[in-house]
Amino acid sequence: MASKTSGKTLAEKIWLEHTVRSAEGEPDLLYVDLHLIHEVTSAQAFDGLRLASRKVRRPDLTIATEDHNTPTLNIDLPIADPVSKLQVDTLRNNCAEFGVRIHSLGDIDQGIVHVVGPQLGLTQPGMTIVCGDSHTSTHGAFGALAFGIGTSEVEHVLATQTLPLVRPKTMALNVEGELQPGVTAKDLILAVIAQIGTGGGQGYVIEYRGSAIRALSMEGRMTVCNMSIEAGARAGLVAPDETTFAYIKAKPHAPHDWDAALAYWNTLFTDADAKYDLEITINANELAPFVTWGTNPAQGVPLNSVVPDPALITDIEERGAAERALLYMDLKAGMPLKNIAIDTVFLGSCTNGRIEDLRNAAAILEGKKIASTLRMLVVPGSARVRLQAEAEGLDQVFIEAGAEWRNAGCSMCLGMNPDQLAPGERAASTSNRNFEGRQGKGGRTHLVSPQVAAATALRGRLSSPADL
Amino acid sequence: MDKFVTHTGTGVPLRRSNVDTDQIIPAVYLKRVTRSGYEDGLFAAWRKNPEFVLNNESFKKGTILVAGADFGTGSSREHAVWALQNYGFKVVISPRFADIFRGNSGKGGLLTIILPQDQVEALWDVIEAEPTMQIEVNLEKRRVSYKSVSLPFDIDDYTRWRLMEGLDDIGLTLKQTDSIDAFEKRRPTIKPATQPAQ
Ligand code: SF4
Numbered sequence: 001m002a003s004k005t006s007g008k009t010l011a012e013k014i015w016l017e018h019t020v021r022s023a024e025g026e027p028d029l030l031y032v033d034l035h036l037i038h039e040v041t042s043a044q045a046f047d048g049l050r051l052a053s054r055k056v057r058r059p060d061l062t063i064a065t066e067d068h069n070t071p072t073l074n075i076d077l078p079i080a081d082p083v084s085k086l087q088v089d090t091l092r093n094n095c096a097e098f099g100v101r102i103h104s105l106g107d108i109d110q111g112i113v114h115v116v117g118p119q120l121g122l123t124q125p126g127m128t129i130v131c132g133d134s135h136t137s138t139h140g141a142f143g144a145l146a147f148g149i150g151t152s153e154v155e156h157v158l159a160t161q162t163l164p165l166v167r168p169k170t171m172a173l174n175v176e177g178e179l180q181p182g183v184t185a186k187d188l189i190l191a192v193i194a195q196i197g198t199g200g201g202q203g204y205v206i207e208y209r210g211s212a213i214r215a216l217s218m219e220g221r222m223t224v225c226n227m228s229i230e231a232g233a234r235a236g237l238v239a240p241d242e243t244t245f246a247y248i249k250a251k252p253h254a255p256h257d258w259d260a261a262l263a264y265w266n267t268l269f270t271d272a273d274a275k276y277d278l279e280i281t282i283n284a285n286e287l288a289p290f291v292t293w294g295t296n297p298a299q300g301v302p303l304n305s306v307v308p309d310p311a312l313i314t315d316i317e318e319r320g321a322a323e324r325a326l327l328y329m330d331l332k333a334g335m336p337l338k339n340i341a342i343d344t345v346f347l348g349s350c351t352n353g354r355i356e357d358l359r360n361a362a363a364i365l366e367g368k369k370i371a372s373t374l375r376m377l378v379v380p381g382s383a384r385v386r387l388q389a390e391a392e393g394l395d396q397v398f399i400e401a402g403a404e405w406r407n408a409g410c411s412m413c414l415g416m417n418p419d420q421l422a423p424g425e426r427a428a429s430t431s432n433r434n435f436e437g438r439q440g441k442g443g444r445t446h447l448v449s450p451q452v453a454a455a456t457a458l459r460g461r462l463s464s465p466a467d468l
Numbered sequence: 469m470d471k472f473v474t475h476t477g478t479g480v481p482l483r484r485s486n487v488d489t490d491q492i493i494p495a496v497y498l499k500r501v502t503r504s505g506y507e508d509g510l511f512a513a514w515r516k517n518p519e520f521v522l523n524n525e526s527f528k529k530g531t532i533l534v535a536g537a538d539f540g541t542g543s544s545r546e547h548a549v550w551a552l553q554n555y556g557f558k559v560v561i562s563p564r565f566a567d568i569f570r571g572n573s574g575k576g577g578l579l580t581i582i583l584p585q586d587q588v589e590a591l592w593d594v595i596e597a598e599p600t601m602q603i604e605v606n607l608e609k610r611r612v613s614y615k616s617v618s619l620p621f622d623i624d625d626y627t628r629w630r631l632m633e634g635l636d637d638i639g640l641t642l643k644q645t646d647s648i649d650a651f652e653k654r655r656p657t658i659k660p661a662t663q664p665a666q
Contacts, residue, residue, distance in 0.1 A: 020651045021644055029644060031651055033659055043501035051503055052469075054638070057648075063662040083499055090501040101663045122660050152546065152575065152637070160641045162648060253660040261658045 007271025009170045010239050011205040014145040014268070018128045020162055027164040033127040033144075035157050036113045037064045037100070039084075039091040040416070041132030045155035046094040056098045057161045063122065064095050064102040067112045069416040072379055072406035075105050084417065098158075111382020111408040114138040114350040118222065119384055121251025125240035125265040130157055135350050135432065136235075137228040141221035142248070143240035143268050145205070148229065168234040169277040171204040172270075175212040177284035182465050184360075185220030186352060186430070186449035188212065189227040190290040192282060194300040201233030204278065207270065208238050212284035218247040219356035226351045227432050230297040239269045289464040291337055292434050292447040294325030299434075301337070303452065303464050309333035328436055329444050330424075337462050340446070344427040345376040345403075345457040346439070347450055349413040352430035353381030355388050357450040362394040364454035364465055365401040371460030376403035376453075377419060379411040403457065415440045428456045469577040471634035475558045476604045477531035479595040480521055485536030489548040489569065492540065498547055506551035526599035532559045534591050539580075540569025549576040559605050561612070563588055574627045575636060579605065581612060581621045590617075607632055 008016070021029040035058075042064070049055065056062060069084040079085040088105070095102040103109040109116060114135055117123040125143035130136060132154040139146035153163055175188060193200075206228050213221065221238045228236030238244075245262065248254050255261035292300040293307050299322065301308060310322035310333065326333065331340070347353075347361050358380065370376050378398045380386035386408055389395055395405045412419040413431040421427055421443025430453050434445035446462060455463040497509030514520045521527055533552065539562040540548060549572045552560065560578065563585045573580045583591070594601060594614065603614045607628060612619045630640070641648075 021647045029641065029647070031648070031655070034662070044503045047501070047503040052636075052638070060661040060663050086499075086501060122662060124660060127659065156638050156641065159638045160645075160648065161652075162641055162644075164637065164641065253662075255658045255660070257658055264656065264658060 007274035009270045009274045009276060010143065010207055010268060011145060011168070011170050011235075011237055012274070014126055014128065015167060017126070018145075027166045029162050030128060030165050032130050032157050032161050032163060033061060034117065034122055034129045035062045035154075035161075036117055036129065036131035036133075036136070037062065037091075037154065038068055038113050038131070038133065039066050039087040040068045041151050042094065042154055043087060043090045044151050045132070045158055046090075046098065048152075048155040049098070049158055054159045056100060056158045059099040059101075061161060062100045062158070063117075064091060064100050065110055065113050065116050066091060066103070066105050067110070067408075068410045068414065070105050070409045071417050072409050072411050072419060075407045081418070108383050108387070111380075111384065112350045112353060112410055114222075114226065115354060115381035115385065118142065118218070118247075119251065119382060121248055121253035124248060124255070124261070125244060126268050130163065134229045135226050137233070138222050138226040138350055140225040140228065140236040141218060141238050142244055143238060143265070145235055145237065147235045168205045169203050171201065171206045171233070171278040171280065172276040173206050173208050174210040174279065174281040175208065175284050176210040176281060177212055177286075178215065179212055179284050179287060182451060183287050183289060184449040184451060185216055185223040187287055187290040188284070189224045190292065190297070190300045190447060191287050193227065193231045193298045194290070195282070196231055196280065198230065198296050198298045199232045201228060201231035204233050205235045205237055206231070206233045207276070208236060209270075210281075210284075213238060214241065214243075216243075217356060218243060219354045222354070223351055227297065230432060240265050289449065289452050291452065291462055292445075293329065293331060293337065294322060295328055295434055295436050296321070296325070297432065297434060297447060299325055300447065303337055303462060305337060307331045307333055307335045307337060338467070340462045341373065341426070341460060342428045342446070342456055342462060343374050343425045344412075344421060345370070345374060345453050346379070346412045346427055346429040346431065347377065347403075347453050348379030348381065348411055349429075349431035350381060350410070351432040352450050353379060353385065355385050357430065358385065358389050358394050359392070361450040361454040362397040364451060364468070365403070365457065366397050368401055368458055370402040370457040373460045374457065376401075376457045377406060377412060378403050379406045379419070380408045382408045401457070412439050414438060415443070421445075428453050428462060469634045469636040469639060472558070472577065472579055472631040473608050474604065474606045475531070475579075476602050477558065478527075478529060478600060479532045479534050479591065479603050480527045480530035481592040481595045482521060482533055482535040483592055486538045486541060487535055488542035489540060489545050490542055492548040493545065493551040497551075498545065503550055504554055506547055507554040507556075509547075510551040510555045531556055532561065532603050532605065533557050534588060534595065535560060535562045536588070537563040537585065539565050540573075541566040544568045544572070546572050546576070549573050549578050553578055561588060561591070574630070577631065577634070577636065579607065579631060581605070581623070583612065583619060583621060587619055
């Protein structure tokens with residue numbers, strides 16, 4: 001993001017507007033508009049404040065929720081796991097001591113931190129948003145500059161409401177054309193990551209542009225931005241438009257002075273004469289339902305194809321990684337992906353745990369039964385998503401199909417709570433990481449869209465809705 | 469973070485190279501929710517051995533750890549620095565440090581000093597012969613002195629300045645409080661708050 005005399009990209013505009021101080025040879029000091037916190041990465045930060053007798057500079061720009069290791073069953077009982085309980089209790093005490101608003105287990109606004117921010121209307125265009133969690137990139141869907149930070153940085157933001165940061169580079173990712181029926185935002189981002197690799201976005205803020213992005217709902221844009229981090233990017237970004245404004249309008253924290261907000265939000269676009277450090281174009285018309293076969297999110301292919309042959313990969317590093325992945329995943333090159341039998345279907349996470357995701361899956365499951373050979377876990381992204389789904393009768397669709405209807409949280413996305421895969425168990429998961437052991441020690445993960453998850457649950461093997 | 473200009477204390481000879489952060493503080497001690505109290509985990513595996521240097525009464529009060537080359541390799545855990553500090557160490561001397569450990573030390577206010585292998589070995593010998601010997605570390609003059617010996621060491625100006633001023637990253641930013649106040653005054657009022665301002 002070198003300074004230019006010509007037009008500016010959206011990321012540059014937001015950056016400049018939040019620069020508190022800029023000095024030659026030093027990182028810029030950037031102001032933070034919203035700081036989201038949760039139980040796993042905040043404890044040492046608060047303790048650091050306490051040791052240095054510092055306070056939280058802006059509790060009114062800080063909000064906490066419990067999500068990473070909270071149980072999704074029996075949430076009215078004390079948390080059974082002692083480490084989880086200690087972390088949750090510590091967060092509650094810290095928030096009470098430092099005056100931070102918290103949404104605890106059982107509260108209507110509890111849920112995954114990246115679902116809660118947008119649903120409260122706290123995530124708005126042109127903001128800077130940070131959280132001690134890498135998937136903070138989700139909030140970029142609103143045209144906000146949002147990124148994950150470490151615990152020392154959490155402490156820094158609590159104490160100063162700023163962060164010293166080096167300016168990232170900018171990338172335009174143009175997705176032109178139209179997604180075919182049955183192809184979703186999840187398939188789009190999995191295809192993007194497969195193309196540019198897990199390091200392809202390193203050092204960049206990726207701005208998603210083009211007709212296929214404009215046509216996405218806010219939920220879809222959040223799914224895309226959420227997984228920017230899986231391509232190594234610092235953040236993902238979509239310029240705000242009518243879709244964004246309509247989404248925010250009815251939310252509890254929507255601006256009181258709507259016209260003033262709108263006037264500002266309408267300035268948030270990349271100037272026609274602005275230059276990106278890198279531009280990539282993808283044809284939306286050619287995309288198909290996508291699935292990962294390996295142990296990183298870039299190891300994905302269209303669901304209609306076969307497990308790739310590592311011998312055909314020219315890059316030695318990548319070939320080795322593919323060989324190891326196939327070994328871990330217990331798959332053979334050349335095997336059709338649709339032959340792969342699944343033990344567990346997980347529908348949820350900050351990638352695909354929103355109301356639209358549940359609706360899309362329920363529409364496929366309605367009136368049908370999931371295969372007797374598998375279990376399906378449906379975990380809404382937040383307590384409000386759960387209530388909304390129940391109001392629409394989606395819970396009944398899931399339960400009648402034979403799925404388990406759970407309480408909100410991260411759940412099996414990272415298996416910090418009791419929702420885990422057993423060793424060797426194979427999952428089709430709507431989450432974002434298929435790393436070895438991510439969903440439970442020895443567990444095997446195939447990343448999919450909610451639609452593919454539902455179709456797979458019905459057939460017992462990886463399937464797309466078109467196969468039904 | 470406390471200011472560090474000079475420090476005088478006794479040494480602890482750790483005759484080992486490649487001391488990784490898993491040895492400094494094993495993973496089982498990372499479950500805490502605080503930034504203090506890690507002293508029990510420091511070198512936990514080695515301390516089970518009665519022969520280990522920290523179990524020797526003569527060295528229990530030492531504040532200057534003198535270790536072999538490649539100290540602090542492995543995992544990036546900041547807990548390694550906290551554990552050394554919680555135990556009471558102010559300075560670690562080694563012929564070579566792992567980058568991340570050295571960076572974390574600078575952030576936390578633990579001074580790391582690089583001395584050549586032969587000087588480290590000479591230090592080990594004198595400390596073992598005379599555990600109560602006082603060692604003076606002078607950051608301002610960039611020197612380590614004991615008896616009639618005075619050894620110069622290198623440290624970059626920026627880290628030295630930060631340590632001497634007692635400024636961690638947060639302390640540094642807090643020096644810009646005026647700029648932050650000014651920024652907040654011109655910050656658009658349409659931005660949301662999570663709760664009414666206090
Ligand atoms: S749902 Fe998964 S990826 Fe998202 S915040 Fe929770 S653990 Fe992280």
